[in-house]
Amino acid sequence: MAYNTMLARSFSWHEQRKLGSWAFVGSLVIAATIFTVFKPYMSSNPPVLNLHLQLSTGASLNMLMRSKEAAVEPRQSYFDTKEVKPMCNLTRPRSDFCEMNGDIRIHGNSSKIFIASTPTQMPVGKEIWNIKPYARKEDGTAMGRVRRITIQPAQVLEGLPDCSRNYNIPAVVFSVGGYAGNAFHDFSDVLIPLYLTSMEFNGEVQFLITDHHSWWTDKYQPLLQKLSKYDFIDIDQESRVLCFPRVIVGLKATNKELGIDSSESSYSMMGFRQILRSAYSLKRERVEKFRNDKKLGKRPRLLLISRSQTRRLINTRQIAKMARTIGFNVVIKETGSNVSLVSEMVNSVDVMVGVHGAGLTNMVFLPEKAVVIQIIPLGDMEWIARTFYQEPERDMNLWYLEYKISPNESSLIQQYPHDHQIFKDPGAISKIGWRSFRSVFLDKQDVDLDLNRFKEVLLRALEFLHG
Structure with a gap:
């Protein structure tokens, strides 16, 4: 009441009315501001309470997740x-x-x-x-x-x-x-x-x-x-x-x-x-150069891959004997299914010799600068021999040599007449189809190497090893 009396004495009636209008507007602004600021606190879950619930619930979930972490991974949305x-x-x-x-x-x-x-x-x-x-x-x-x-x-x-x-x-x-x-x-x-x-x-x-x-x-x-x-x-x-x-x-x-x-x-x-x-814990990464002196130098190891069923080397023992006379230590072995044993054996040699076939795949275990010698049987096999085993050796840092047999070195010479299409035009068999080609040149053919001819290939391999 005292406040109203002082206000009446200080201002005229017109001034009081004007001031009242401004006061009313100001009250509305203040009320709106208060409502905006404190609106979150009027909800059923005030922010402080929400935060508390999040913290306590999160801690419990973390403990639960840690206890199951080894068994269940988080699901990605x-x-x-x-x-x-x-x-x-x-x-x-x-x-x-x-x-x-x-x-x-x-x-x-x-x-x-x-x-x-x-x-x-x-x-x-x-x-x-x-x-x-x-x-x-x-x-x-x-x-x-x-x-x-x-x-x-x-x-x-x-x-x-x-x-x-x-x-x-x-x-x-x-x-x-x-x-x-x-x-x-x-x-x-x-x-x-x-x-x-x-x-x-x-x-x-x-x-x-x-x-x-x-x-x-x-x-x-x-x-x-x-x-x-x-x-x-x-x-x-x-x-x-x-x-x-x-x-x-x-x-x-x-x-x-x-x-x-x-x-x-x-x-x-x-x-x-x-x-x-x-x-496979293979020890040798690269072949060391061999000395030319046969008495003082270490003899390179040669693996002669033996085959028991198809594309057999008929004169394996004679080949091994000849190879030893020119300076090799020779190992005759058929590659089996135990990769650990095969990889260790192949990695220990310097030259690998085999008739065209899956056994030559073991070149992947050879040390760098080793020599691969592919014996190519009779038949139209140049493309497959080159694609499967000649070209890959370049990327493996290996030396590659090949020996293509003559009709007289093939067991087919005993199965077909000398003027048969197999000898005159082996490519014609390939055109018939893969099964015909395989049955003749891969499944029925063995090899009896000409030792004098093959000796030249082995001497070339020695040259590579001697650097």
Whole structure:
């Protein structure tokens, strides 16, 4: 009341009315400001209480997660996916492969891979990919033994299987079907492409194998363990849904047999051979030069690959005796399925001699500057001999020599007349088809070397070793 009296005495009636209007406006501004600032505190859960609940609940969850960390990995949200469309390369001559990132779900025993996506993330164009993850796609016989993997996007709310197990590392899906079991194809179709595909992960990658054979993975286990720190998974037997942030289906093979085309990859056969030496604990990296003095110098070791079934060397003992007379220590051995033993034996020699066949694949274990001698049987075999075993040696830093036999050195001379088409025009047999070619020149032919002719090749090998 005293406040009102003082105000009335200090201002006229008109001034009081004007001042009252301004006071009313000011009151509205102040009220609005107070409401804005204190609105969060009028909610049912004040910020201080919310913060307290978040802290206490988060601590409890952290303790729970730590107790299960070894068994369950955190699930990646499919809404975090930046790229859901698999990048499928179907143009390479030797292999098809798809590489995808995001929320990838693999149902192994149904051979299906799902890419989680929302309706707005659905890829444009082709929606399903079928891949046979083996690096010999132009060979119908080989690919007929390879399981087909289906890759398809799936909307989040429709047909997407729940994850049974989540991984935070990438996965590579590949097959050991095809011609697996043949040493050449094991390396050319699977192991070298697997090296090219998985090396970028530095061991932090999960191998998912289809068409699995236990004898195959046992055979190459040391190398597989060098390429991946984790036990492989046989996905054909896997009923769970395995989820990964990144998946590669198929292998990145370059267009080179038993080798790596440097124009297509940043990796090399020298790097692959280094991994092999490490995997199988091989001691020799390079052949040392030998002295010409036979009495004082160390004698180079020569491995003569023996074959017990097809393309046998009939006069193996005579060849070994001749080789010893010109300065070699000779080992006669048939390469078997125990890779650890074979790799150690091959790495210990300086020269490897063999008739064209899978046994020559073991050149991958030779030390650098060793000599490979390929004996080429009768038949139209120049292209296959050059492609499979001559050209690869260049990238392995090896010396290469070859010896092409004459009709008189072939056992076929005893099976067919001298004027038969097999001798006159062996290329005609090749044109009939692979089966006809194989049955004659690979399965029915043995070799009886002309020792005088072959001696010249061995002397040339000595020249290489003597530098």
